[in-house]
Amino acid sequence: METFLLLMAEASAVNAELAEGNHGFGLNFDILETNLINLVIIIGVLFFFGRKVVGKTLSDRRERIEAAIVSAQKRAxxxxxxxxxxxxxLAQAQAEAEKIRNNAQENAKVAREKILATAATDIERMKETASQDLNAERDRAIAQLRQRVVSMALEKVESQLQTGVDNETQQKLIDRSIALLGGPS
Structure with missing residues (x-):
């Protein structure tokens, strides 16, 4: 502060000498002429009131910074x-997805086994049906053949009877026909 006052005094003195026309260097110690009192009052007022304004500004700024820090910490x-x-x-969703995938694999295995069992059953049933159909068709064919043989044998017998077959030949034909039909021998 002393340096400031000293500089002010020198500036006043230089200003006063220039105003007088004297171009030399000197000091003016007249307090009233150098406006030193006015400067001290202005500096004092600025210091007194400026400190409050600057203090309030800094305090407000500090409060805003603290509020911003608290807000940032809360957001963090x-x-x-x-x-x-x-x-x-995410962990729950991943666990649920794993569970669903495992269930789907189990369900797929069960469904596959069911399908294979059903297919095997269907195949067996088809084989049995085909076998039954084949046996029935064979039996029917055999029955038709027997009937045909019987009718052919009867026709032959009738034709031979008409041509006159002796008793012994007739007996042999009857026995053979009965044997072919599956009767007692």
Whole structure:
């Protein structure tokens, strides 16, 4: 502060000498002429009131910075909690997806086994049906053949009877026909 006052005094002195026309260097110690009192009052007022304004400004700025820091910390805490919650949800979703995939694989195995069992049963049933159909068709063919043989034998017998077959030949024909038909021998 002393340096400031000294500089002010010198500036006043230089100003006063220039005004007088004297071009030399000197000091003016007249307090009233150098406006030193006015400068001290202005500096004092600025210091007194400026300190309050600057202090209030700095205090307001500090409060805003503290509020911003608190808000940022709260947002960081909220973001961290949200991140943890979402990570838990992700872990649950992954576990659920794994469970669903395992269930789907089990269901696919069960369905495959059912289909294979059903197919095997169907194949067996078809084989049995085909075998039964084949046996029935064979029996029918055999029956038709027997009937045809019988009718042919009867026709032959009738034709021979008409031509006159002796008793012994007739007996042999009858016995042979009965044997072919599956009767007693």
């Amino acid at each position: 805490t909220d973001a961290k909690a949200a991140l943890e919650e979402q990570q838990q949800k």
